[in-house]
Amino acid sequence: MDKNLLLTSVEMAQFASTGFLRFDNLVPRELCEAAYGEMSKSKIRRRAPMGSPFSESWPDEAIGKVFRLPKVAAIIHSLVGPNPRYDHHAAHLTPANTRKGANLHQDAEYDIRDLHFDIQISFFPEDTPLESGGTLFVPGTQFRRVHEAEIKRYQNIIGQVQAVCEAGTMFFWHTNIWHSARSNFTDRDRYMFKLRLNPTVRQQRLWNTDDLDSPEVKQKLNQKIPWHGQRHRIELMNRIKFWRFLTGDPTFDISLWWGRVENTPDLIVSGG
Amino acid sequence: MAETQLRQKLLFLYLGNSSLESEVVGWSYYDGTTDEMFEAAGEDAEPPYNSVLDAMRDGWRVIQVPFIKAPQVGREYENDYLDFEFVLEKMEVIDG
Numbered sequence: 001m002d003k004n005l006l007l008t009s010v011e012m013a014q015f016a017s018t019g020f021l022r023f024d025n026l027v028p029r030e031l032c033e034a035a036y037g038e039m040s041k042s043k044i045r046r047r048a049p050m051g052s053p054f055s056e057s058w059p060d061e062a063i064g065k066v067f068r069l070p071k072v073a074a075i076i077h078s079l080v081g082p083n084p085r086y087d088h089h090a091a092h093l094t095p096a097n098t099r100k101g102a103n104l105h106q107d108a109e110y111d112i113r114d115l116h117f118d119i120q121i122s123f124f125p126e127d128t129p130l131e132s133g134g135t136l137f138v139p140g141t142q143f144r145r146v147h148e149a150e151i152k153r154y155q156n157i158i159g160q161v162q163a164v165c166e167a168g169t170m171f172f173w174h175t176n177i178w179h180s181a182r183s184n185f186t187d188r189d190r191y192m193f194k195l196r197l198n199p200t201v202r203q204q205r206l207w208n209t210d211d212l213d214s215p216e217v218k219q220k221l222n223q224k225i226p227w228h229g230q231r232h233r234i235e236l237m238n239r240i241k242f243w244r245f246l247t248g249d250p251t252f253d254i255s256l257w258w259g260r261v262e263n264t265p266d267l268i269v270s271g272g
Numbered sequence: 273m274a275e276t277q278l279r280q281k282l283l284f285l286y287l288g289n290s291s292l293e294s295e296v297v298g299w300s301y302y303d304g305t306t307d308e309m310f311e312a313a314g315e316d317a318e319p320p321y322n323s324v325l326d327a328m329r330d331g332w333r334v335i336q337v338p339f340i341k342a343p344q345v346g347r348e349y350e351n352d353y354l355d356f357e358f359v360l361e362k363m364e365v366i367d368g
Contacts, residue, residue: 102300143351144351144352145350145351145352146352146353151353153300154284154286154354155284155298155299155300156299156319157286157297157354158298160317226288226295226297227288227297227298228288228297229288229289229295229297229355229356230288230289230290230355230356231351231355234348234349234351238349238351241349
């Protein structure tokens with residue numbers, strides 16, 4: 001694995017804060033077209049059982065080549081490590097002129113792991129303008145435990161990000177991020193290829209940590225997400241806890257948020 | 273002759289804090305006077321009002337305010353749903 005292709009600590013800190021990373025034009029247009037062809041002809045079958053090594057999936061198909069691109073493989077490695085497990089995939093089709101209505105949801109309310117996490121990758125094989133209804137993500141929702149589609153009542157949240165992108169763009173996201181498919185107002189079918197992967201190793205320092213001590217890491221971790229409102233401090237504490245997990249450093253802190261509440265001295269001294 | 277009906281519009285405003293003057297961090301709109309479906313508008317979407325108070329000054333009537341409650345013991349660091357959900361309504365007379 002080329003170290004220079006791995007995520008940086010600053011990028012990982014951004015992932016820890018917002019729950020996703022976006023990379024534009026990761027996949028060459030020619031390969032996008034080949035993958036789109038497979039999706040539209042329903043040629044992407046599961047090639048290995050759920051839970052098998054991802055490396056066994058799609059040895060010959062264009063979609064396999066997409067995920068074996070060096071930069072794509074390096075991002076996957078940074079988040080879930082070597083030899084991830086294939087969970088499932090879906091070539092999500094939103095046909096031309098389809099209205100979706102509200103469908104904000106979190107995929108896996110049954111996944112109550114505290115810190116370990118799966119990733120999902122959203123790959124857009126075609127140019128995806130606003131009116132074609134690319135996936136809407138809500139940054140900073142990865143630590144919120146809600147029951148799948150029970151958040152459907154929420155239509156708009158400040159800071160929401162819709163995938164408006166060129167072909168070859170990928171979003172790598174923590175599986176607990178709230179998201180929603182949107183309506184396709186164009187005359188062309190829209191595909192978004194989703195892949196879920198499970199780690200098989202401890203998710204610790206799997207990225208390029210050369211910049212771990214950069215001040216920008218703390219800046220990213222400390223960023224305020226406007227919709228958190230009064231809950232910002234608790235969100236920040238959860239983020240710090242997550243960063244401790246990712247770095248294997250149980251002492252990591254920002255502005256004594258945890259250091260303060262973990263300070264329960266037992267030293268007994270006699271009075272004056 | 274068409275009969276007139278009183279129909280309801282509901283506006284859900286999610287605030288960053290419990291005060292009705294707090295900033296809006298999320299919103300939903302359900303309009304019982306039309307068959308139009310809601311469309312989320314992406315990252316450039318602006319809330320219809322800056323606060324619940326602003327909406328009240330525009331004729332919206334508050335019909336529910338959120339409870340303020342302490343977290344359960346052992347769940348002090350857990351967050352889940354949006355916290356400060358205010359429900360507002362406007363009634364509108366339409367031709368049936």
